Every structure is written in C-alpha cells, then in structure tokens.
Amino acid sequence: MQRYFITGTDTDTGKTLIASALLARARRDGLTTLGLKPVASGCENTGVGLRNADALSLMAHTFPATDYATINPFAFEPAIAPHLAAQRAGCDLGLERLEGALAPALAEPRDLILVEGAGGWRVPLNPEENLAELASRLDLPVVLVVGLKLGCLNHAQLTAEAIQADGLELAGWVGNLLDPGFAVDDTLYQANLAHLTRVIPAPCLGVVPRLTEASPIERAGKAADYLHLPRID
Template sequence: MTRTFFVTGTDTEVGKTFISGALLECAAREGLQTAAVKPVASGCEVTHEGLRNSDALLLQEAMTMDLPYQQVNPIALEPAIAPHIAAMEAGRRLDARRMEGVCRGVMSAGADLVLIEGAGGWRTPLGPRSYLSDLPQQLDIPVILVVGMQLGCINHAVLTAEAIRRDGLALAGWVANFVRDGMARPDENLATLRTLLPAPLLGVVPFDEATDYRAAAEHLQIAPLLG
C-alpha cells in the first residue's frame, strides 16, 4: 500500500526539502521504498542537462527509487522568485491538473511512501485563480506541515493548519525545524504549538543539524504516518 503526503511549510525557507529528505531517510531505514516529487521549482540552475533545482536533486538523492529528474521536478523555472511570476516571465502556464498527472504516475510506481513537496507556503499562487494547494486537494492526500521555528511561527502554523482543514484535508503531522540559532523561549513556543496544532509532532530538529538531512532523520519518527 502506497502512502502519499503533501509537504508544506509555514513560509518559504523553513526547510521543507531538508525535512522531506530526513523523512525519506527515516523510511528507508525502516526498509521502505520511497519516492518524491517537487512538481514546480523556481531558482533552478542552467546545466548541460537542462535546468536543475537543488531541492529536487536532494529529494532525488534521498529517495530509494530511481526516477528520472524530469519525473521528480517536471516544472523547472530559472529565476529565484515566486513560481507563478517565474512561469509568466517564461511564457508558461502553471496547471495543477498537469501536476496531478505526474504525481499520480509516481504514486503508482510501487513505492511504500511518496512525498510531494510544495513551494513556499500553503497558498502559493499558480495563477490568477489557482493555488498550489489545489494539487493536494485534487489528489486527496494528507499534509505534513514543516514549522520554521522562529518569531511569528505560532501564528503562521495555526493559520496554515486552519486553511488545510478548511480545504478538506487532514493534517497528518508536523515537524518543528529550528531555522534560526538562539530562538527565544523555544520550549514555551513548542508547548504552545503542541496545544494548538491538531496533529502529532513528528520531531524537533535542532539548528545544529541544519546541514545534513541524514543527521536530522535521527530526530524524526515516521510511525504516526504509517499507522
């Protein structure tokens, strides 16, 4: 049975890819086959093989299945700006339905665990009347929330969780990722989030593990996702 989750964050630069890689590593250590998709990515570099995104490459490295880059990251955009603006400048149209087809292809490839990573936060626009959050709704999959532990994270986390529930999806779990060194009152902030977020805490990743997703995997548990 394939279990699929959409990974979103409280903001951009909160470690969605880093935590996704760590979760994939956790699953691999449990003997599970894993795969991942980064449907749209901006900030890609020009290489002799075409545009490549560092986040998508990390996911490709962390997963156990051997998937071509184009299946991991079907929409690659060069400017490091909001995806819908980057697509508009490139004369392209972002379509959640097209992304859905790619994701379903990976979901049917035989992995035990599939992670589909968003871009930015939950309401990242794809166009004038569409959002990237349309994709997990179309796939009808639960969501993992990466909370960037920094000042303001409680408000961002609670609002994101509320939006996920309003969209009819389950919040399967959340990860507290310390993206800044020396956050004031970390324990108190964690306690508040535990009270307010209606999902299991999958782990707390300290700031000093921020460079290696394999080390971060030591701080996570995937059992709540597999039950």
C-alpha cells in the first residue's frame, strides 16, 4: 500500500485534476484506490448535504467506492480560506481532529491512497496550525503539482525547499499547464521544464497539457495518459 500527500505551488494549480488522474492511472493498472480531501471550502449545499466538486472528483476515481463523508470529513460552504470558513461554521479545525477523522480511511487496505491538501503548502487550519503539519504527522511522502505559468519557477523551488525543510520526502512532481501562453514558444517552454527538473529534487511524474475535455472525470482520464505513478511496491 502506498500513501501520498498531494500539494501545489499555489491554489488553483490543478491538484484535484492530477490527484484524480493518478487514481485513474492506478485503476488502469488494476490497483485499488482511495482519494481523500480532508478539508474543503467552497462547497455546494445540496439535498444530501454540503458537496465539494474536488472531493466528488476524487470520489469518482475511488475503487471500491466509499461514502462522501469518508472522502471529505470537513466541508464548508464559503469559498474562502479553510480556517476562516471553519471559524464561521464554529468548527474546531485542528490537527488532532483531522488526523482522527482520516485514521479509518488511511487504515483501509488500498493499493494507492492520496490525501489532497487545500491551496498551497502552508495553508492555515487555525491560528497555530497549518495543513503541512498534517502531512508531517501522517508521515506522508509528498507529490507536488506545479502550475505551469509565469512565476512557477520561484513558487516550485520555494515549495520544494519547504517540504524538505519539514523533513518530508518529496516523492515526485507533476507539471500542469495553466497558461497556454506559457507554452507558445516551445524552446522557452522546454527550458523552463528543464530548469524545474534541475531544481526540484524528485522525479517528474509527467507534464499535463491544457485539456479541453468537458467534464472533470473526462479531463482526469485524459491527464492520466501523461502520468506515471510514484513508486508502488
């Protein structure tokens, strides 16, 4: 069984797309999967409770299937920073409570379990704790999603350094093209990818182009074509 924490260089880097695609890739290889989104803000109020689009994508690529509350135990409606959404909801969003909520799922005998963070590496949970500390407490190797756009070289190197400074293994990184203009000049694009390969001390698991498929599930399936999994024993 392999377990990884998925983080990004910033918010909206495509963490969910890449996490879902890695789960889809694992399913092609006949592996069992579980995608977890411990904390999600920006949820929709539905007839069956709050639902988050990112968590639903992970749920769609989880096999065998499990219930929504297992995948996303802390869901908040406002599309704001999770610690502020939790405050508004009167919820104690602390590391001990998060770890306890995830423990049963992480103990399941799945071949691949991915825990997706929120925003970037240092997203706060409360005034004293942040989500990076959850990855540390769970001792999870990290997969870094680099949103390929102007500024990503700095963001990627700083995030990789922070992950290592926290004593965690950086298991790999994925480039996800956010700005099509970033790849217009192929010579510069390849030079940027080469630089990322040099400064990120972990293998590249793939580079995903800008995808136009209509649904998140379709995009994840297509993105899986460009990825390979971190090591699976």
